[in-house]
Amino acid sequence: MAETQEEKLLLKKVDDITETWVLRLLKHNLHHTSGKDSRIKLNKWIRDKCSSTDALAGFSSSRATVSVEYEVEGEVEAALRKETFVVKLIPTEGYMSGLLTSEGMHHIEVGQYGRFLVALGEWEKARRGVCEGVVGEIVPSHALAVSTQHHFTLVLPEITHLGYHTKNVSQGLGEDHILTVAQKLGTYHGTVVAYKVINRINLLDAFPGCFHQASVESPLFSVFVRAGFQRLQEEWSGDATKTHLLEMLAPYEVNPPEFVVSGLLPQEPFATAMHGDLQPSNIFFKHTTDGQYTIKVIDWATARYSQGTCDLVYLLNIGVDADVRRRVTKSATDVYFNAFNAALTDLNANLSYPRDVFEDQLVKARQLLVVWSIMSVNLFSSTQHLRDRLTAILADILLDPTVPSPTLST
Structure with missing residues (x-):
């Protein structure tokens, strides 16, 4: 059975956040908010793993901050968009993951x-x-929330950035x-x-x-x-x-x-x-x-x-x-x-x-x-x-x- 777009966005670890994954996320988010499937030009993206002392980093999950700059092709007035997300995922190994x-x-x-x-x-x-x-x-407002039996990925707007x-x-x-x-x-x-x-x-x-x-x-x-x-x-x-x-x-x-x-x-x-x-x-x-x-x-x-x-x-x-x-x-x-x-x-x-x-x-x-x-x-x-x-x-x-x-x- 072919994977759905959401299933393709599941992460097992923070290092799986790649440029391809970020593009998929932006397209998913754009379709979720506007109902449109548009081409996206990704100008810049940065991934920072949250440390354990970060207010958003829990002991039971891994979290990273992803900052992006992109353009949506075909817009009447093309403008550079800037967004920051927090990506949360359950680790695939360890006692807390099992719990x-x-x-x-x-x-x-x-x-x-x-x-x-x-x-x-x-x-x-x-x-x-x-x-x-x-x-x-x-x-x-979530950009993505999807899980399988053992994996979980949640993407939210980076709240402190707001x-x-x-x-x-x-x-x-x-x-x-x-x-x-x-x-x-x-x-x-x-x-x-x-x-x-x-x-x-x-x-x-x-x-x-x-x-x-x-x-x-x-x-x-x-x-x-x-x-x-x-x-x-x-x-x-x-x-x-x-x-x-x-x-x-x-x-x-x-x-x-x-x-x-x-x-x-x-x-x-x-x-x-x-x-x-x-x-x-x-x-x-x-x-x-x-x-x-x-x-x-x-x-x-x-x-x-x-x-x-x-x-x-x-x-x-x-x-x-x-x-x-x-x-x-x-x-x-x-x-x-x-x-x-x-x-x-x-x-x-x-x-x-x-x-x-x-x-x-x-x-x-x-x-x-x-x-x-x-x-x-x-x-x-x-x-x-x-x-x-x-x-x-x-x-x-x-x-x-x-x-x-x-x-x-x-």
């Missing part, structure tokens, strides 16, 4: 950029009667950044709920393969979680000031996979399409003329159909220092809740998110965050700053009387 492909995360990311988010964005624009809704604002900036996890987000994301996130989550309710569709059926399905057999919730708990036990067991916290963690260690999977089951009718990894390096900010921010959110590989409160709690903890979180949590929570309901109202969903249901889901999301933070921050971090942040996250949740110890229904 990502076994979990289907590369297919999920392709589905988000190429199917679900596109459909949602088009519906929102038509429903609101606007040129761009919140979905169009926060999702970068005037956006981001921070890494260690730097953390400030209060104004958090409030901006909370507002956009609430609007986005409310828009998803309105979309599914008004159109009477089940997102998992309508967009198969676009959402990560939690499984107790997944290494994410078994191997990674248990390794995270073991490391914490080793570090805290000799510290008398943390003995009480270790004791309070005991219920979370009983059966972490089942606890996480049960906690992520969608609770209707307010279950939504959550991002799943709203750490600072996945969120890009750009100042607007009125002193506010517009944002872009990347890396949708862990997108799930579950409670939006999981995204909100993750945002308020993983990439935020304790003092900032404690100051901004109430206002950010209110901003998110109000934006969620405003979206339901504006889109005429004939539905409102009750505050008591929202608060109950917040508590459950905070319980889940105990496991999530131990799995992520604790396992992959070695800096004292992030370890102190983890201690503060766990202490704030474990010592909060409104957050009960978790129980699994039998």
Whole structure:
């Protein structure tokens, strides 16, 4: 069977980005945006591999920046075009590659950029009667998103080149950044709920393969979680000031996979399409003329159909220092809740998110965050700053009387 144009654009490694590949990409992108098949004259192109310290370079994938200068032949007023792309691909070897492909995360990311988010964005624009809704604002327009069983290639506009900036996890987000994301996130989550309710569709059926399905057999919730708990036990067991916290963690260690999977089951009718990894390096900010921010959110590989409160709690903890979180949590929570309901109202969903249901889901999301933070921050971090942040996250949740110890229904 002959390869499709998209399959020809799949990359196994960054070094496979050649002049021929760049020309194919430009032609694909031009056809995608204009529907035309035009001849392209490539004047100049540069490929720079992203280093591991780059905000766009993740530990689980390879990334490169490609800058191009080209002309489209036959245009009435021929002009030199300049574009910069970020090319992301899953490595074909190694443990993380096996994990990502076994979990289907590369297919999920392709589905988000190429199917679900596109459909949602088009519906929102038509429903609101606007040129761009919140979905169009926060999702970068992809040039290419394609995957096979073991390979994945995603091409996005180079966001920092467009005037956006981001921070890494260690730097953390400030209060104004958090409030901006909370507002956009609430609007986005409310828009998803309105979309599914008004159109009477089940997102998992309508967009198969676009959402990560939690499984107790997944290494994410078994191997990674248990390794995270073991490391914490080793570090805290000799510290008398943390003995009480270790004791309070005991219920979370009983059966972490089942606890996480049960906690992520969608609770209707307010279950939504959550991002799943709203750490600072996945969120890009750009100042607007009125002193506010517009944002872009990347890396949708862990997108799930579950409670939006999981995204909100993750945002308020993983990439935020304790003092900032404690100051901004109430206002950010209110901003998110109000934006969620405003979206339901504006889109005429004939539905409102009750505050008591929202608060109950917040508590459950905070319980889940105990496991999530131990799995992520604790396992992959070695800096004292992030370890102190983890201690503060766990202490704030474990010592909060409104957050009960978790129980699994039998």
